[in-house]
Amino acid sequence: MTQQLLRQSPRPASAIPRYYRALDFEQLWQEFPPAPEYFDERNRLSRDALRTLQEERFLTQMERAWQIPFYQRHWGAAGMEPGDIRSLDDLLKIPPFSVHDLREAIGRNPPWGDFIGLDPARDAPLPLVLQTSGGTTGLPRPMLYSPRDREVMNVITGRRLYMQGVRPFDIVQVMLSLGLANGGFLAREGIWKYTGAVPVMTGSGAQTPTRRQIEIMRAWKTRHLVGFPAYIRHVGLVMRDELKIDPRSCGIQSLIVHLGVEDRVSLQEIWGARAYDTYGTNECGSLAAECEHQRGMHVFEDAFMLEIVDPDTQQPKAPGEKGVIFQTTLFKHLAPLVRFNSNDLSAFAPGDCPCGSTHRRIERIYGRSDNMVKLRGTNLFPEAIGGIVGENRAANGEYVCIVERAAATGREEMTVWVEAADRAVSRPDLEKTLAARFKEVLGVTLSVKAVERGGLDEMTGLSTTSKVRRLIDKRHPEQD
Numbered sequence: 276m277t278q279q280l281l282r283q284s285p286r287p288a289s290a291i292p293r294y295y296r297a298l299d300f301e302q303l304w305q306e307f308p309p310a311p312e313y314f315d316e317r318n319r320l321s322r323d324a325l326r327t328l329q330e331e332r333f334l335t336q337m338e339r340a341w342q343i344p345f346y347q348r349h350w351g352a353a354g355m356e357p358g359d360i361r362s363l364d365d366l367l368k369i370p371p372f373s374v375h376d377l378r379e380a381i382g383r384n385p386p387w388g389d390f391i392g393l394d395p396a397r398d399a400p401l402p403l404v405l406q407t408s409g410g411t412t413g414l415p416r417p418m419l420y421s422p423r424d425r426e427v428m429n430v431i432t433g434r435r436l437y438m439q440g441v442r443p444f445d446i447v448q449v450m451l452s453l454g455l456a457n458g459g460f461l462a463r464e465g466i467w468k469y470t471g472a473v474p475v476m477t478g479s480g481a482q483t484p485t486r487r488q489i490e491i492m493r494a495w496k497t498r499h500l501v502g503f504p505a506y507i508r509h510v511g512l513v514m515r516d517e518l519k520i521d522p523r524s525c526g527i528q529s530l531i532v533h534l535g536v537e538d539r540v541s542l543q544e545i546w547g548a549r550a551y552d553t554y555g556t557n558e559c560g561s562l563a564a565e566c567e568h569q570r571g572m573h574v575f576e577d578a579f580m581l582e583i584v585d586p587d588t589q590q591p592k593a594p595g596e597k598g599v600i601f602q603t604t605l606f607k608h609l610a611p612l613v614r615f616n617s618n619d620l621s622a623f624a625p626g627d628c629p630c631g632s633t634h635r636r637i638e639r640i641y642g643r644s645d646n647m648v649k650l651r652g653t654n655l656f657p658e659a660i661g662g663i664v665g666e667n668r669a670a671n672g673e674y675v676c677i678v679e680r681a682a683a684t685g686r687e688e689m690t691v692w693v694e695a696a697d698r699a700v701s702r703p704d705l706e707k708t709l710a711a712r713f714k715e716v717l718g719v720t721l722s723v724k725a726v727e728r729g730g731l732d733e734m735t736g737l738s739t740t741s742k743v744r745r746l747i748d749k750r751h752p753e754q755d
């Protein structure tokens with residue numbers, strides 16, 4: 276088991292695993308071509324050829340998963356046996372699992388959980404690296420990566436950044452926190468190893484204050500910003516309104532973000548640059564990314580099988596219909612995912628993309644189904660509320676939703692706090708307009724409270740973390 280790794284007596288020096296010897300790089304790049312080769316061949320493979328490749332990798336992944344105690348237990352309990360699954364057509368027969376199962380597996384077998392398939396008694400030592408999920412409550416969820424797992428993720432990060440305009444010698448400023456969470460370090464590895472561009476790791480606002488971020492950006496001629504859209508917007512507004520510098524004069528070419536339902540248009544306007552959406556997780560790295568045409572995110576289908584299914588019946592959804600994303604990895608050795616219910620809501624994008632890629636695309640991530648708030652019988656997503664706030668030019672796009680039970684009436688109420696775009700905005704007018712718009716779009720009455728710019732910083736954690744808080748549910752205090 277993994278934890279024994281830490282308790283063993285020291286191995287002889289000759290047994291220290293070396294990263295570069297742990298991998299056959301040429302072989303790996305044949306299997307997962309990096310940019311730019313990827314775009315000539317793999318990205319244009321016919322659907323049939325892609326399916327054949329996926330099936331072969333899927334069956335290998337199944338074989339590997341059967342060696343891991345987590346799947347032996349989970350699948351065994353459903354009556355599955357090794358060899359039951361013979362093709363991709365059988366995928367629907369496999370019981371899915373969710374983050375709750377992962378947490379339970381960690382509880383059962385701390386600290387990493389028995390879904391990480393590593394046995395020091397049997398396996399040769401591997402150089403390992405650990406990163407985590409963001410984690411707003413309790414300990415963040417750890418994930419260990421083998422050299423191959425990590426390197427495939429790096430190759431894919433490189434493809435994604437190439438699609439979004441990053442080229443050799445470009446300066447890429449990474450405004451993601453550099454600590455436990457995977458995003459920042461994965462960006463660094465992908466940029467450095469697979470784009471020829473230069474990562475500049477300024478990190479979150481807590482690591483490099485916003486004004487220093489701006490000084491560096493201008494002095495070193497940053498061309499691309501990687502970060503959360505809320506923070507990139509904040510940096511642009513500080514530049515424009517406090518420092519009186521037009522962000523559009525800085526030569527920024529692309530904003531590389533997980534857009535979700537944040538408003539793309541206003542973000543692009545502030546910077547005079549294209550904002551590109553991406554879908555990624557700490558377990559998988561980037562699963563899908565937009566190309567220059569911004570028509571949905573191309574799934575890297577040689578590395579992932581994505582399904583979009585009905586959250587209740589688990590039946591596949593047709594293109595354009597929303598459902599939750601199930602993820603299956605086609606390359607992971609230490610902790611393969613087979614039908615992982617991500618709880619992220621999206622839809623397959625219908626039609627083709629002018630770039631000529633044959634890989635399927637997903638629409639934006641509309642929210643997380645487990646982030647849904649049930650308020651007086653209506654299902655609400657904080658992200659959707661944020662989308663509506665983002666459309667209003669009198670607000671600056673910042674928001675936080677507070678749900679509580681009114682002391683007097685016992686009725687559940689949600690108040691959406693927003694920030695006014697500038698001092699000229701009448702806050703009562705903004706509150707009234709937004710409340711009417713919420714009623715119109717969501718069919719439910721929400722209170723709106725507008726404050727000055729920066730007034731929500733403390734509640735959302737915007738300038739100190741890269742995990743911005745959008746929902747504070749006071750009905751269930753134990754859930755944060």
Ligand SMILES: [Zn+2]
Nearest residue numbers: 566628630632
């Ligand atoms: Zn495309």
